[in-house]
Amino acid sequence: MTGSSGLQLGSVVIVGASLAGLNAAEALRRAGFDGTVTLIGAEKHLPYDRPPLSKQVLAGDWTPDRVELTDHDELADLEVEARLGAAAQSLDLGARELTLVDGATVGFDGLIIATGARCRTLAAAEGLAGVHVLRSLDDCLVLRADFDASPQRVVVVGAGFIGAEVAATARRRGLQVTLVEALANPLSRVLGDEMGRVCAELHRDHGVDLRTGVGVADLVGEGRVRQVALTDGKTIEADVVVVGIGVTPSTEWLAGAGLDLADGVLCDESCAAAESVTAAGDVARWPNRLFGETMRVEHWDNAAQQGAHAARRLLDPGVGPFAPVPWFWSDQYDRKIQLAGRVRPDDEVRVVSGSLQERRFTAIYGRQGRITGVLGFNRPRQVMRYRTMIEQQAAFDEALAVAAEL
Amino acid sequence: MRIVVDFDLCESNAVCMNVAPDIFEVRDDDFLYILNETPDESDRTRVQQCVRRCPKQAISIAED
Numbered sequence: 206m207t208g209s210s211g212l213q214l215g216s217v218v219i220v221g222a223s224l225a226g227l228n229a230a231e232a233l234r235r236a237g238f239d240g241t242v243t244l245i246g247a248e249k250h251l252p253y254d255r256p257p258l259s260k261q262v263l264a265g266d267w268t269p270d271r272v273e274l275t276d277h278d279e280l281a282d283l284e285v286e287a288r289l290g291a292a293a294q295s296l297d298l299g300a301r302e303l304t305l306v307d308g309a310t311v312g313f314d315g316l317i318i319a320t321g322a323r324c325r326t327l328a329a330a331e332g333l334a335g336v337h338v339l340r341s342l343d344d345c346l347v348l349r350a351d352f353d354a355s356p357q358r359v360v361v362v363g364a365g366f367i368g369a370e371v372a373a374t375a376r377r378r379g380l381q382v383t384l385v386e387a388l389a390n391p392l393s394r395v396l397g398d399e400m401g402r403v404c405a406e407l408h409r410d411h412g413v414d415l416r417t418g419v420g421v422a423d424l425v426g427e428g429r430v431r432q433v434a435l436t437d438g439k440t441i442e443a444d445v446v447v448v449g450i451g452v453t454p455s456t457e458w459l460a461g462a463g464l465d466l467a468d469g470v471l472c473d474e475s476c477a478a479a480e481s482v483t484a485a486g487d488v489a490r491w492p493n494r495l496f497g498e499t500m501r502v503e504h505w506d507n508a509a510q511q512g513a514h515a516a517r518r519l520l521d522p523g524v525g526p527f528a529p530v531p532w533f534w535s536d537q538y539d540r541k542i543q544l545a546g547r548v549r550p551d552d553e554v555r556v557v558s559g560s561l562q563e564r565r566f567t568a569i570y571g572r573q574g575r576i577t578g579v580l581g582f583n584r585p586r587q588v589m590r591y592r593t594m595i596e597q598q599a600a601f602d603e604a605l606a607v608a609a610e611l
Numbered sequence: 612m613r614i615v616v617d618f619d620l621c622e623s624n625a626v627c628m629n630v631a632p633d634i635f636e637v638r639d640d641d642f643l644y645i646l647n648e649t650p651d652e653s654d655r656t657r658v659q660q661c662v663r664r665c666p667k668q669a670i671s672i673a674e675d
């Protein structure tokens with residue numbers, strides 16, 4: 206394959222066999238790359254889809270095989286060699302070679318970094334059974350087994366999107382749930398206070414014991430967790446604890462490789478991190494020119510799109526900036542919550558259709574006269590409409606005017 | 612080219628509508644409607660993009 210600049214790559218190695226990595230592999234072949242493609246994954250599983258892990262799989266509605274994104278036949282058709290259960294340990298950019306944890310070395314001409322992120326947890330969780338995080342399929346199955354045992358009391362720490370979805374799924378399974386959130390309202394640091402209150406009411410109306418403005422001081426138990434001690438001095442009985450307090454980009458293996466690794470792999474506008482090295486997905490930080498901001502985005506849609514972009518950029522340095530409107534969805538109870546754009550809690554927020562009381566509405570966010578984001582509760586059609594306006598950098602007034610027509 | 616949507620998988624995220632609003636529409640009832648099941652061959656790239664970007668992998672193309 207010859208890129209427009211005449212760059213010649215014989216082999217591409219993709220580190221990270223999840224959504225971004227798989228999309229990168231597919232995009233390489235779509236672009237006509239006919240060299241070798243190796244997909245290296247730390248987990249033993251073939252690439253799979255993570256969003257159902259906190260919903261359908263955890264609920265017991267889906268068997269785990271339904272989350273598979275591909276199979277051995279498809280990878281063979283793509284001529285992609287998958288090396289699974291083989292985490293990368295170190296990278297030598299000068300030698301253009303990486304080393305896996307089992308000691309094997311893999312050389313490459315081009316490298317795509319898509320190692321994602323791992324969950325943060327609580328120091329007090331060390332050595333205690335019954336304390337979970339949820340990111341991988343294996344995490345999900347261990348947690349599901351604990352849910353299957355009909356625990357008396359589930360405590361979810363952190364009411365971000367993962368915590369909120371786990372709480373919703375646990376309620377659907379008929380479990381008693383306490384949701385502990387350090388902020389005054391769930392997601393208020395993302396969505397602002399007013400929308401955070403809507404999320405709080407959503408949980409409470411579904412029978413969740415939501416405790417806000419309070420942190421976890423300690424996890425108590427001998428061998429297995431028994432209680433969660435809160436910073437306000439109260440304690441909560443717990444048979445199962447799920448910690449959903451965010452993720453850290455998986456860059457340890459890149460230490461010393463000469464890349465900028467402050468909160469992810471720093472890339473340029475086009476997702477290039479170094480000569481013939483690109484990055485994508487949760488692990489990549491890059492300046493998104495649409496927002497004039499360097500960002501790292503942990504959403505499904507970004508992993509898919511950025512994976513493909515990083516692949517095209519690797520083959521062709523002439524491929525331009527990656528400048529999408531970040532977008533994600535979260536299914537909680539009977540609500541589909543979608544957010545597009547890049548909002549700050551102090552942006553102006555206007556509900557442009559529906560009502561907060563019914564929790565079926567569209568709200569748009571604006572700053573400095575421009576639309577910055579859109580939040581929908583069961584309003585997918587309108588979210589997509591406004592997403593396009595955000596992409597077009599429309600004026601906030603113009604977005605408000607459109608609301609009248611929708 | 613015929614568009615096939617697995618409505619058991621579709622969650623009405625409306626990504627397809629964003630890519631090809633003349634072919635896919637999520638209406639205010641939150642359901643996806645296919646406006647044109649047999650789009651023109653010139654629409655293939657856009658439809659393939661819908662297939663790839665659907666978060667639920669609910670869209671496929673049948674050749675018949």
